[in-house]
Amino acid sequence: MPVPDERTAYPNPLIPGFNPDPSCVLVDGTYYLVTSTFEYLPALPVYRSADFVTWEHIGNVAVRGEQVGIADVPSAGGVWAPTIRHHDGLFHVIVSVATGPRGCLVFTATDPAGPWSEGTVIDGVHGIDPDLAWDETGRPYVTYSGLHLNGTTVVANRGILQARVDLAAGRVLEEPRQLWSGTGLVAPEAPHLYARDGHWYLLIAEGGTESGHAVSVARGPSIEGPFEGAPHNPLLSASGTDRPVQCTGHGDLVLGPHGEDLMVLLGTRRAGRFSPLGRETYVTGVRWSDGWPCPAPVELAPRPEPLHEHFTFTDPAALADPGWLAVRRTPGEAASLTGRPGTLTLTAAGDGSDTLRPAFVGRRQRHLDSVVEARVEPAAGRGGLCLRFDEEFAVVLLAERSPIGGGLRVTARADVPTMTQSWSTDVPDDRVLLRITTRTPPPGRAPWLSSGDRIRLSVVDATGAESHLAELDGRLWSVESAPFFTGRVTGMYAEDGTVHFTDFRYHGEPRT
Template sequence: MATRTYDNPVIPGFHPDPSICRVGEDYYLVCSSFEYVPGVPLFHSRDLVHWRQIGNVLDRPGQLELPEDLPASAGIYAPTLRYHDGRFHMITTNVAGGGTFLVHSERPEGPWSDPVWIDLPGIDPDLAWDDDGSCWCAVSGVRLARIDATTGKVLEGPVPVWSGTGMQHPEAPHLYRIGEWWYLMLAEGGTAHGHSVSVARARSPRGPFEPAPGNPVLSHRSTDLPVQCTGHADLVQAADGTWWMVLLGTRPRGYFPQFHVLGRETFLTPVEWVDGWPRVGPVAERHPAPAAWHPLEPEPVRDDFDTVALAPYWLSPRSRPDSSWSLTRRPGWLTLTATGDSLDRPGHTFVGRRQQHPDSRTAALLDAGRARAGLSVRLDEAHHYDLEVYDGTVSVHARIGPVRQRVAEHAVPPGPITLAVETRTGGVLPPTVTTTGQEAPGVRAGGPDTIAFSAESSEGDVRLAELDGRYLSTEVAGGFTGRVIGMYVTEGSAAYDWFDHGPQQVAPGIEPR
């Protein structure tokens, strides 16, 4: 019988800084959300491979309030999820204000409590409990404190315990009691190409900690492996006794220096214990699967907006006022109302999904009426491509740093219109027209992908533009997030009948890099 395998990443798209816990035969995982709301997406699995988002931990203003002028990639950093004494705990840091806090719930689906604030500097907080009930919180640095998880009071510390092997940014600490040892695992080298995972152990959480002889136990730096930036890991023991690691990684594409556009994604890799230390091989795009195999119903490609609440995978930058959206104003449609007049500034109305596939197709049926509305491929306010309908015209706009330009437009008749955005790895950019009116040949795209924009109305289908995807990448824009593709309105109100986002096959003759 052939060995069953799974494909990495197990949670594709902008889902960084994973933290995991097991309760019986169920696994739960959370990720960072930064400037987006709702905050801290929460996933469930029965086999570590198939994941389904079941909610968001921070799903109401009383738990998460982000200022309108919050910079991109600020907000909620690096949560840790743990289960102790019949209760789920999630601890994280709001770098926009307030600092470190934890919330708890009897059920993973919630409701989760209001924040319990903890007076600890740093980011990437962790939780671990001793046999006597003491709760330990480690933060970047790495410093350790004993806290009261109910009140948030710091009872002891923080004190430095182990700062890694000397590389920059020792962070993402996780403390585990395994057998007679306390293991401290952390990330080093920064979250880019130097990212790595190192481990130390001690007989007490207070130390002294002894570094693993083979540190770092995981790093893809200076390799040509397809998965890069591996780090910020968390360990979990499966129900059958095997050990696994979830971690973030990227999938860069294009020519040197390469670009990653989906953000940092969640990967899964097996762990072996050798002489009392975890051993982790390279994180591959395909691995032998865990013994348990329980496929879950996948996230739907299409949302017909026939429910009374938005699905948990929809997200918005900084806030989503009730006045900005409705599923009841026009049943079976999502109606969006403008709260700002430009995607170039915070405060606009935008509802989107993470781009989860390098080769993808996203489409929506829009009834714009007299509104200014459309689809946007977004990294932040200074880096986005927009497919917009307004006043009898569909157009494509590009915002790249300080430059904003309309790159294409086409007249369309009144009425609903289908807008589509396709991303394709590799390929050739289309021909251009020179100032003398002659057509210059297309050039091979050196970026990670090309992004094509099209529209279909009662008068037929029109392909408006193809743009280089490198300008919507982390390497160009900076930051910690990834592409989000979604619906927006910057003037008036518009309604969307459906929205879908899914993978598409690479066209023959185009080889992804």
């Protein structure tokens, strides 16, 4: 079988939507990939593929809040940058819980679909983005970025560090040593180690995870180094280019299904000049020259098929799908499927979308052109749909009892720091269909005039008539304006009282 073209053989993004910091491992002909989740639960999605094209979300590593301890982490804190590896018949996921109490954790499982262990804390690893590797004798090493945080305060940043560890006891066995920390760009992080052809290769990210993001590499004679940087570093960066995939970095190497070398990495794609979906997982081919990896620029190749998801809530297991997310608690803790038969019920404390643990259950937006719908009965409460970046950057579409008589009042609201704008209409129904539609901007505008995507907020009454309440410029809910680490998650939301939902739909347009 011929080796496919290194830049276009696989769909890109490989795992669309909010799926940053990918790490991948090949075990017995099957690929397993994990990504970051920050303040969301369940944490650490696990994706599986036999061909590197079709990926199935088979579960999550941390399905209980106690496993990661993120109940009180600030936005963009929490579960950062995992590494997945396989050793002696056991899958390992090592990760840092930034700004949380648990620190560096290692989870293990015999089946990557779960269940996973409760997580062993590795005392003495003060940093982020840990990698786990074993030397030729089977001794485990943790290599990590020495960014030491105390809450949101940076205590120290010592570059790339490494120490031998006792995984069973959860402790380092030596004073961490400093390794090669890149070419001098800011934020050396995301180290991964590989043994190949008599060398050990140290792959890192540097330049920061935004527009300056880059991949660099060094090699040395042992897992402990010393390491010498490649003469052509950085290996990969979209900085200063007009490529359709920007912010490329945080790479992990894996052997492809045709025997080719691949790099999974994060990147952002644009709608106009802005990136609404956050950091996604991409793949690119890697050739080797003079003993150094040379990854190809990341191409954009969205999947050609549409995606339709329809969830009804007559089944008590309706939230079992691993793609559901809630904020700092699990979907099962945020919502009830037993309060009223055939509905999902959310109950809010009345403190709005800016609370740390809102009454919210949603899913990643995975297409630039998408439609999200929910049929809502607000009863005596107020709720509907929420497109969320974090507590301060959100778009909501809410139904509540009309104050002027029978029926409902539906309000569209745009929230950004220091500013809120809203639009309302009344409908003569007790239950309505709410709809959030996103569309890419029309092509052909000069780059300096380009807006973001369009976010349309609509209500459909009992007769099927659709009323548009607002259409927003999506620039404010994109990574260039909103918090950069996460992405859009859209779902059912209660702002006050008890709200019932009978179904939820997601539609993604092909090639977006």
